[in-house]
Amino acid sequence: MRKRRIIRSLEKLCLENVAMHMKRLWVKVYSRYAKLARNRDHDAITGPFSMLAGSLLQELLEIMRERKFLTPSILHILLLPQLKSLNLNYCSSYVGNTLAHTITVRCKNLSSLALRYCYRIHADALIELVKALPCLTKLNLSSTQCNTQVLSTIRTFCLKIEGLDIDKCRKLSSESLLHLVYDPVAGSYGCQSLQRLRAEGLTPTTDFQSSLLLLVFVLLALPKLKYFFHDLVPQAICLIYDQEFHGARMPAGFPSLEEVARYRTSTHPNEESGRFTLPLRKINFIPLSLLPKIGAVCPHLLEISMILRDIWNLDQHVLPWHGLTHLSLGTDQRMDLKELLPVTANIGTQLKFLKLNGFIFKDEFTLHTLLSHCPNLLTCVLFLPSPESNGHQSQPQNEARARNLCLPPLQFPELVNFCLESHEFVTPLPSLYKLVLGNILESVFKYSPCLEILHLFCLPCSLDEAFQKALKPPSTALQCLQELELARAQISIRTIDLLIFSENQLRLLSLEKCFHISRVDYNELLRRVRKENLEVIIMRE
Incomplete structure (x- = not known):
């Protein structure tokens, strides 16, 4: 308790x-x-x-x-x-x-x-x-x-x-x-x-x-x-x-x-x-075409952010920054996440902060592979379109693969902050995508012993199974969790009960537009929290 x-x-x-x-x-x-x-x-x-x-x-x-x-x-x-x-x-x-x-x-x-x-x-x-x-x-x-x-x-x-x-x-x-x-x-x-x-x-x-x-x-x-x-x-x-x-x-x-x-x-x-060299540690919104010159003048960069319209030789451009720890990449061209794999394969282990915005992923396993390259993250922020927005439909062979799939768990021993948001709220999710996403979430819950902040927004699949698997006794998952924000989440009151009354440090729980939780269940939850004198703020709107 x-x-x-x-x-x-x-x-x-x-x-x-x-x-x-x-x-x-x-x-x-x-x-x-x-x-x-x-x-x-x-x-x-x-x-x-x-x-x-x-x-x-x-x-x-x-x-x-x-x-x-x-x-x-x-x-x-x-x-x-x-x-x-x-x-x-x-x-x-x-x-x-x-x-x-x-x-x-x-x-x-x-x-x-x-x-x-x-x-x-x-x-x-x-x-x-x-x-x-x-x-x-x-x-x-x-x-x-x-x-x-x-x-x-x-x-x-x-x-x-x-x-x-x-x-x-x-x-x-x-x-x-x-x-x-x-x-x-x-x-x-x-x-x-x-x-x-x-x-x-x-x-x-x-x-x-x-x-x-x-x-x-x-x-x-x-x-x-x-x-x-x-x-x-x-x-x-x-x-x-x-x-x-x-x-x-x-x-x-x-x-x-x-x-x-x-x-x-x-x-x-x-x-x-x-040649002049500057001690700058962070530069925002770098055009890809300027990377070689910026790399020559600013060899000590730790943090960069870019809006990409192509990824030509991006992995080679960032390699000289041996100290690079913060990488923020966005695209308005619906680029495939798979194109970033050479980058994360080369520098993923040194990254402490990763933010990706707007990338689609046509291959079901791309996101899992990319995150496996980055085991030392402190913060991970992913704003990704739903796979359904690619026009990708569930195929019979994918259903069969999903039934037999066994992915290795991802481990993030230092992860403190994890945010995953889907841009388009689309249901249902194809089976193989659902299984891969469930595996990623279960890994984050189970194998991130330092996790304090968790934001999950508009995910087009149920969160019940991933949470319940992670918290199944004698689990030690999510014991450092302090802040949990859920928006449009497909989650049941049973899972929320499990989160509230498990061993953790939860101080803030947001259930914005979680329509699977009725007003009656929400009020009963508040009553029980007051009765148990738990120090947690629960919000719905």
Whole structure:
């Protein structure tokens, strides 16, 4: 039988109690402090939490944020000097210039600050905020009023910055990025410790080629940049490979690309034959035609994603990346999954993350073979059309093969997250496909001892047999399972009972549009869970 509800630690219970009574009790206590010190600076009043350790204060703030309890008054109480990390993402309704000023005055020791969607903070207030936080290593200003002057301030005052998110800042363009990495007044390069930069969704420039050249400047000027998220990164890398810098015009006050290239060479004297290499670890949406050049410039890539329209020599292109661990491939051309087998045969054992989207599989055994190449996955995400959408019909010889088939089990000793979704909800599934898919699911359930997250959406076959076989006593399957999401699943209440009341760590169960489970059975299940005092959230809609 599963464990009952976990008894929270005294520390956690105290923090949750404080959160529940913050508005009714602690705001009043704070107001009393304010009245007693009416002649003092309002921002100097710390209230009853000034002695709380920074880690506990951060946890209390996170509880308040998750439960949507935060208000300007509450934030004013909890914004204290001992905070090292502050997450105000999605708090745009009450985070404005006044609270930004309070952070500026009180929270000078912050190393991480997240203000995503806090659009009410004006650019001038962001500038003052950044000036007051020299210890920042991570800063999220996505979807804010961040402008070019804010980036210049970050370059000048945040000398330790390692991660910056400026996605969807409409007051920024690609040209603004130059002010992040170079000071035209001092004639010096900045943000030399920056390792992660998100700059997608900025205001586009009218000149595509100029945008590419600006990104080349950024890539060459930041020696430690490992993650750069921008739509044009693959094309900019190819310009670096070609070294077509002559005559490239930069805005007034900035060095030419040839000068930046010489700066790069001076900081990387060991680069072979004048070829530049970048420390990038991840690139998204790489066109297949650009792979050879990207491979030459970025030999240390760990993660790539591609939209494929053909797979010509793909396995040979990815072979040089001996460290590649994350592979995401999609197609809008209904390509056959079988064409990926040479790729997984070559690099499958090194993959930790695999995502496939839109591939059909005409041969019933292709998916099983492909997964057998990838035993060391931590995450596997498969969005596949139903085999029926190929026009493939069940044949008598296939029925006979299905009756006699015995596939070896797949084993995933490190798998933590598995998602399988069929694009088209089609039933019934041909017998041979059904058997192969059932074997794959049973293997995932039985031979993935670390599995925590399982998502199965719109699969055109019953899930009962695979689950019941895996959980048949004395099974140890799914003991680490924490989250199970089923959508349009053909599954019975008997199997759900087996999952709920088996030995596992299940905390969340979603049964969206599982029409084989009646409302009566669902309500009875909820009643039994409450009676047994199990810590699991069950949702149907």
